[in-house]
Amino acid sequence: MQIMELTALELGRKIKEKEISVREALDASYQRIAAADGGLNSFVTLDQEAAYRRADEVQAGITDGSITGPLAGVPAAIKDNICTEGLLTTCSSKILYNFVPTYSAEAIRNMEKAGAVILGKTNMDEFAMGSTTETSAFGPTKNPWNTGHVPGGSSGGSCAAVAAGEAPYALGSDTGGSIRQPASFCGVVGLKPTYGTVSRYGLIAYGSSLDQIGPIAKDVSDCAAILEMIASHDKKDSTSVSREDYNFTSALVDDVRGLRVGIPSDYLGEGLDDEVCQAVRSVADVLQQKGAIVEEFDLSLVEYAIPAYYVIASAEASSNLARFDGVKYGYRAAEYEGLHGMYKRSRSEGFGEEVKRRIMLGSFVLSSGYYDAYYLKALRTKALIKQSFDRAFEKYDVILAPASPTTAPELGKSLSDPLKMYLGDIYTISVNLAGLPGISVPCALDSKGLPIGIQMIGDCFKEKSILRAAYAYEQARGRFAMPEIESDCEQSDKIDGNTEGQEGK
Numbered sequence: 001m002q003i004m005e006l007t008a009l010e011l012g013r014k015i016k017e018k019e020i021s022v023r024e025a026l027d028a029s030y031q032r033i034a035a036a037d038g039g040l041n042s043f044v045t046l047d048q049e050a051a052y053r054r055a056d057e058v059q060a061g062i063t064d065g066s067i068t069g070p071l072a073g074v075p076a077a078i079k080d081n082i083c084t085e086g087l088l089t090t091c092s093s094k095i096l097y098n099f100v101p102t103y104s105a106e107a108i109r110n111m112e113k114a115g116a117v118i119l120g121k122t123n124m125d126e127f128a129m130g131s132t133t134e135t136s137a138f139g140p141t142k143n144p145w146n147t148g149h150v151p152g153g154s155s156g157g158s159c160a161a162v163a164a165g166e167a168p169y170a171l172g173s174d175t176g177g178s179i180r181q182p183a184s185f186c187g188v189v190g191l192k193p194t195y196g197t198v199s200r201y202g203l204i205a206y207g208s209s210l211d212q213i214g215p216i217a218k219d220v221s222d223c224a225a226i227l228e229m230i231a232s233h234d235k236k237d238s239t240s241v242s243r244e245d246y247n248f249t250s251a252l253v254d255d256v257r258g259l260r261v262g263i264p265s266d267y268l269g270e271g272l273d274d275e276v277c278q279a280v281r282s283v284a285d286v287l288q289q290k291g292a293i294v295e296e297f298d299l300s301l302v303e304y305a306i307p308a309y310y311v312i313a314s315a316e317a318s319s320n321l322a323r324f325d326g327v328k329y330g331y332r333a334a335e336y337e338g339l340h341g342m343y344k345r346s347r348s349e350g351f352g353e354e355v356k357r358r359i360m361l362g363s364f365v366l367s368s369g370y371y372d373a374y375y376l377k378a379l380r381t382k383a384l385i386k387q388s389f390d391r392a393f394e395k396y397d398v399i400l401a402p403a404s405p406t407t408a409p410e411l412g413k414s415l416s417d418p419l420k421m422y423l424g425d426i427y428t429i430s431v432n433l434a435g436l437p438g439i440s441v442p443c444a445l446d447s448k449g450l451p452i453g454i455q456m457i458g459d460c461f462k463e464k465s466i467l468r469a470a471y472a473y474e475q476a477r478g479r480f481a482m483p484e485i486e487s488d489c490e491q492s493d494k495i496d497g498n499t500e501g502q503e504g505k
Contacts, residue, residue, distance in 0.1 A: 105202020177428025184453025
C-alpha cells in the first residue's frame with residue numbers, strides 16, 4: 001500500500017516505528033499534489049519551505065521522545081479560513097488576497113503541539129458562503145470521483161484533498177453542513193463537533209453562533225483521533241466549553257447492541273433521491289443486524305430550518321464582514337473619492353456575488369422595521385428546533401439521516417439557482433442551529449459512480465454515541481475505495497504562502 005493510501009493513524013504508526021520518515025510522508029503528499037491538483041484545485045496556498053523545516057523539527061521531537069502523539073509527523077491540510085501564523089489566509093476571497101496572520105488559531109496550536117505538519121491551505125467557498133466551492137475567488141474545486149461534478153462546500157477543498165490522497169487528513173469548518181455535505185460528496189468522513197468543543201479563536205467568522213471547526217479524514221478512527229487533538233477549552237473564545245472527557249477514541253468499539261437509532265420520517269419524503277434513501281435504509285439494516293434498535297419517528301419543524309438558518313447566518317455575516325473595509329488590511333480599491341467611496345468601491349470589488357447577496361440579506365433582516373419580523377422570529381424558530389431535537393434524544397441515542405438530498409451535482413448547475421443550492425442544506429443545517437454533533441460517513445456509490453454519504457446526529461456533547469455507531473457501521477462496510485486520479489497534470493500555480501501582496505492565480 002502506498003503512503004497516500006494509508007489512513008492518518010496508519011501513517012502516524014509507521015512514522016513512530018521509523019518505517020517512514022516525516023520527510024518521506026511530506027514528499028508523498030507534495031508529489032500527489034503536483035500530479036493531481038492541477039485538475040482538482042483543492043489547494044490555494046502551499047509553503048513547502050516552511051513545511052520541510054517543520055518536518056525536521058517534528059522528526060527530531062519524535063526521535064528524542066518529546067513528541068509522542070498518534071498523528072505526529074502526519075501532513076495536514078487546513079481550510080483557508082483558519083488562521084495560521086505566517087501563512088497566507090484569504091478565505092478564498094479577493095478582499096483578503098494578501099492577509100498573512102500574525103497568530104494561529106487555537107486548533108492549529110493544538111495540532112502543532114501534537115506534531116502536525118501543515119501542507120498548505122485548501123480552497124473553499126468565499127467566506128464559507130456556498131455549498132459547492134464554486135464561489136471561490138480562485139476558481140472552483142472539482143470532485144476527485146468525477147471532475148465534472150462539484151465536491152460540495154464550503155469545505156470542498158479539504159474534502160477533495162483527502163479523497164484524492166493529497167493529504168491524509170484536513171480541517172474544515174461547518175456553519176450549516178460545510179464539513180458533512182462535502183464529505184458525503186467526496187466519499188470521506190467529516191465530523192462536526194458540538195458547538196464550543198473546538199475553539200473558534202482564529203477561525204475567520206461567518207456565522208458566530210453556528211461556526212465550528214472539525215476534522216475530515218479517510219475513516220472514523222482518524223476523525224476521533226483528530227478531534228481528540230484539536231478539542232480544548234480556550235479562554236480566548238467566550239463560547240468555548242470546558243469538557244470533562246476529551247477521550248473520543250475510547251468510543252471506537254464495534255458494538256451497537258441496545259443503541260437506539262431514530263430515522264426522521266420527515267427526511268425520507270419528497271425531494272430525496274431514491275438511491276440516497278435506499279442507502280440510508282441499508283445502513284439502518286446493518287446497524288439493526290448488529291443489535292441496534294432502529295425505528296422511524298416524526299422530528300417536525302424540518303421545513304422551517306432553512307429559512308431560520310439563512311436569516312440568522314446572513315444577519316451574523318453582515319455584522320462579521322463589516323470589518324473588511326479596505327482600511328487596515330486586505331484589498332483596497334485603486335480609485336475612489338472620499339472615505340465612504342473607498343469603503344463602497346473596495347467592498348464592491350473585493351467581495352463576490354454570493355457574499356454580497358448574503359450581506360444584503362443580513363443587513364435587511366437586521367434593519368429597523370424588519371428586525372422583529374425576521375431576525376427575532378428566526379431565533380424563536382431556532383429555539384423550537386432545539387426543543388424538537390431534545391424530545392427526540394429523550395428516546396434515541398443517535399439520529400440517522402441523509403447528508404444531502406442527492407449526490408454531487410454537476411459543476412455550474414447550482415450557482416445559476418442560489419435557492420436550489422440553499423435547499424440542498426436541508427438535512428445538515430438543523431444540527432448547527434441546535435449546536436449538535438454530526439458525522440458524515442460514506443456508504444455506497446450511486447449509479448453514476450459518485451459517493452453517497454449518510455449522517456449520524458447525536459445529542460450535545462455525545463460525540464461518542466455517533467462515533468460508536470459510525471465505527472460499527474464502518475467495520476461492517478469495510479474500507480471505502482479511493483477514486484482513481486489521472487496524474488497527467490502539471491504542478492498547479494499555487495500562491496507562495498509567505499509572499500505578501502500577491503493577488504493569486
